[in-house]
Amino acid sequence: MKGVTTPEETLRYAMSLPVATTITGMEKPEVLKQNLAIAQNFQPMSEAEMRGLRERCAQYGDGRFELYKTSIKYDNPEARMAHGFPVDMQSTEMREMLKATKNDGKPFQE
Amino acid sequence: MGHTRRHFVQGLGVAGAGMLMDTASAQAAIPKRPLGKTGLQVSALGVGGYHIGTTETDEEANRIVAEAIDAGINFFDNAWEYHDGKSETRMGNALKGKRDQVVLMTKVCTHGRKKDVAMRMLEESLKRLQTDHLDIWQVHEVVYDNDPDLIFAKDGAIEALTQAKQQGKVRFVGFTGHKDPAIHLKMLSHNYPFDTVQMPLNCFDASYRSFETQVLPELNKRGISALGMKSMSGSGEGVRNGAVTAVEALRYAMSLPVAVTISGMESLDVLHQNLEVARGFQAMNAAELTALRDRVRMYASDGRFELFKSTKKYDGALGRELHGFPTPEQLPA
Numbered sequence: 001m002k003g004v005t006t007p008e009e010t011l012r013y014a015m016s017l018p019v020a021t022t023i024t025g026m027e028k029p030e031v032l033k034q035n036l037a038i039a040q041n042f043q044p045m046s047e048a049e050m051r052g053l054r055e056r057c058a059q060y061g062d063g064r065f066e067l068y069k070t071s072i073k074y075d076n077p078e079a080r081m082a083h084g085f086p087v088d089m090q091s092t093e094m095r096e097m098l099k100a101t102k103n104d105g106k107p108f109q110e
Numbered sequence: 111m112g113h114t115r116r117h118f119v120q121g122l123g124v125a126g127a128g129m130l131m132d133t134a135s136a137q138a139a140i141p142k143r144p145l146g147k148t149g150l151q152v153s154a155l156g157v158g159g160y161h162i163g164t165t166e167t168d169e170e171a172n173r174i175v176a177e178a179i180d181a182g183i184n185f186f187d188n189a190w191e192y193h194d195g196k197s198e199t200r201m202g203n204a205l206k207g208k209r210d211q212v213v214l215m216t217k218v219c220t221h222g223r224k225k226d227v228a229m230r231m232l233e234e235s236l237k238r239l240q241t242d243h244l245d246i247w248q249v250h251e252v253v254y255d256n257d258p259d260l261i262f263a264k265d266g267a268i269e270a271l272t273q274a275k276q277q278g279k280v281r282f283v284g285f286t287g288h289k290d291p292a293i294h295l296k297m298l299s300h301n302y303p304f305d306t307v308q309m310p311l312n313c314f315d316a317s318y319r320s321f322e323t324q325v326l327p328e329l330n331k332r333g334i335s336a337l338g339m340k341s342m343s344g345s346g347e348g349v350r351n352g353a354v355t356a357v358e359a360l361r362y363a364m365s366l367p368v369a370v371t372i373s374g375m376e377s378l379d380v381l382h383q384n385l386e387v388a389r390g391f392q393a394m395n396a397a398e399l400t401a402l403r404d405r406v407r408m409y410a411s412d413g414r415f416e417l418f419k420s421t422k423k424y425d426g427a428l429g430r431e432l433h434g435f436p437t438p439e440q441l442p443a
Binding site: 058059060061062063064067070071072073083084085086088 | 254255256257259351409412414417420421422433434435436441442443
């Protein structure tokens with residue numbers, strides 16, 4: 001988010017919406033601790049706080065911080081192949097994604 | 111625009127038959143259609159500006175333009191940012207002495223910046239194209255969700271369109287984008303008197319985030335001239351994968367209720383292939399259109415052959431930079 005919001009603001013916003021649970025990826029203990037601190041003392045944001053945060057973020061409303069909507073960066077390589085989308089092993093993005101998923105880029109083996 | 115577009119030509123059968131057809135069809139004219147309410151008449155096929163910048167030599171670009179005009183094409187597309195100005199410069203040279211025979215369009219590439227930037231780009235475009243006026247000036251690459259807000263903001267690009275028209279530097283104005291019908295509809299919701307609107311129209315579009323079903327009827331209702339592009343999926347993806355032939359793809363796009371289908375032609379071979387379709391063009395009937403849409407639906411409905419909608423691949427470097435997105439190298443497709 002490049003300094004636009006803090007982790008606390010973004011998590012509190014998400015947890016303040018009418019959802020059952022907010023699922024968040026936590027790849028190291030520090031992140032778990034940070035999120036627990038927010039969750040254990042959780043008070044939902046008020047309407048005004050939520051509106052204020054939305055308005056502050058509106059200038060980034062072009063999708064630059066939601067690449068999972070605006071690009072296929074976050075799409076599963078196996079699903080990409082099944083749908084006939086390009087899987088370009090030369091691209092940095094693809095290599096990073098395949099490394100992250102420990103997927104070798106080959107079709108799924110039954 | 112796409113930085114990885116590739117050349118492709120669909121085979122048109124045996125050479126002898128092709129030559130015979132050429133001789134016969136050379137007699138048939140390329141149909142002209144009214145450009146919305148402007149009073150202009152444009153050829154059903156237009157020359158795309160991006161690919162004028164990708165031909166191997168200046169000479170080939172000159173020949174493409176000259177042959178196109180001789181064949182009856184009078185619509186020429188361009189954009190300030192194509193190949194850093196090379197497309198406009200080449201087209202300006204190629205049109206020397208022929209400027210008055212064509213409807214010349216180029217696009218302004220503010221990507222959210224203000225009127226003053228737009229007006230400076232207009233002067234550069236006019237200079238490169240070697241003309242004192244444009245027939246059509248469009249806002250380029252309206253593909254980010256907040257682009258309509260930025261364009262219609264105070265001192266935004268829309269004010270440049272109005273001013274340029276008042277100054278007589280452009281006759282008609284419009285916008286273009288390849289991403290999402292919702293963004294086009296947001297532009298139209300301002301009820302600005304656009305003369306033209308450009309959008310992707312092809313046989314895959316109808317089944318995926320469709321401009322044909324969501325935007326085209328609205329334009330025709332308002333009397334705004336529709337300009338079609340990406341008849342071949344952007345780089346011929348649907349053709350190269352065997353889902354459709356180049357002739358089918360172009361015929362489909364040209365059969366829709368548009369003024370012109372703008373096609374990128376980076377070689378004389380592609381021009382000749384397209385001229386075969388355009389000369390004496392007979393539109394597909396409703397049943398043929400439906401049959402082709404149905405036939406390709408299984409490839410169409412996930413956007414695999416419309417990467418300009420479904421990925422970042424076709425989003426230009428300048429627009430990405432100004433919107434804070436990763437570069438084409440960092441995020442190809």
